[in-house]
Amino acid sequence: METRKPRPTGRPRGFDPDEALERAVLVFWEHGYEGASLAILTEAMGISTTSMYAAFGNKDELFRKALERYTEGPSAYLVRALDEPTALGVATAVLAGVVRTTTSPTGPNGCLGVQGALATGESGRGAHDLLVEWRDSGYSSVRERFERAVDDGDLPPGADPALLARYVTSLAYGIAVQAAGGVGRDELQDLADAALRAWPPA
Amino acid sequence: METRKPRPTGRPRGFDPDEALERAVLVFWEHGYEGASLAILTEAMGISTTSMYAAFGNKDELFRKALERYTEGPSAYLVRALDEPTALGVATAVLAGVVRTTTSPTGPNGCLGVQGALATGESGRGAHDLLVEWRDSGYSSVRERFERAVDDGDLPPGADPALLARYVTSLAYGIAVQAAGGVGRDELQDLADAALRAWPPA
């Protein structure tokens, strides 16, 4: 149970893998998988390519781990939003989280899960497919939450959870695209508010 | 006035620049600016790199011309939609056009203006900025159309044209992202229908 004494043999690491990974998240977030070269990645991480390969495997693995970190960090608003008591609360929290994260002054504009590898060449196919799964996972969790809302009577019996989830995720990804283009936070939040003023939309 | 007799001196071109450009559109559309290498571009265009540079300048210029062609071709639904008599008609036509184009069986999934260069490295900055302008131009034309709709009394006096345009474009870009991930045409069209069932949303 004593996690404070790993005591590994051999030369200890000269850097903090967690911090290096967070730097990598920012680079992938800003430049995308293909646009983030090993040179700028390792420079931002403060380590050599040798250390990066030893610690993370390769560029694909680094991206995969960066996406996990992104999901637990900047994108953690999603799982928190699912705990909202009502479907409208979930939708509101999701969109508010997207707006806040994609327009944060302390991070890159946009969403890593959208702009990280939306269209790529052959070398980026792994990252592309990974992000397709990531977005589909986000959609599915919202849809399942809305299914529960129908069961709970929170949403009317005729409501279509899949359609509603598609509505919320479409707005979310649309907001992310516009944020990537420099559209401001207030304007996007106004949009999110207006889009949910009539709920549910079907 | 006789445009049929250009009669240029020197060796004539061995390819059709229009057709080559359309092939380039498809490659940029599918792989994005950075993911579309000169090798696969010229292979798809059926010409050598020398001919490409002689005819189009460089990769940036080729992308710029490909985007123009895309705007006049697959994305021409936008300008047509602006001619619809009502704001709701405009919004409906825009979203229907996006759904159709981004899920066409005969072309790549998604939208070139979104996935062509959403996040790039240094070399893709030109393409990135160009697409930001392109999307902003699309937003602006919709907003101006909605301003006219307010003046015409088609939209209520209290309606916010900028907000409504942001709503439509966000849905459009969100649809494009989902289409890029393989979401089907029918599902996205259902979403578009539902999103416009309560109009205007504010």
Add this chain to the structure above:
DNA sequence: CGAGTTCTGCATCGATCACTACAGAACTGT
């Protein structure tokens, strides 16, 4: 101390990147 293990820095790998120099082919007008 020395053996064993792991990490780091340097140099570099072949492949691919966007791009071009050059020579000859294919056309024009005279």
Add this chain to the structure above:
DNA sequence: ACAGTTCTGTAGTGATCGATGCAGAACTCG
């Protein structure tokens, strides 16, 4: 036929891509 012009194919350019080999540094254990 000949000069002038333009396009095409070959064969590259230096730079950068992701990824490694290797020697030595830095640690633990005996």
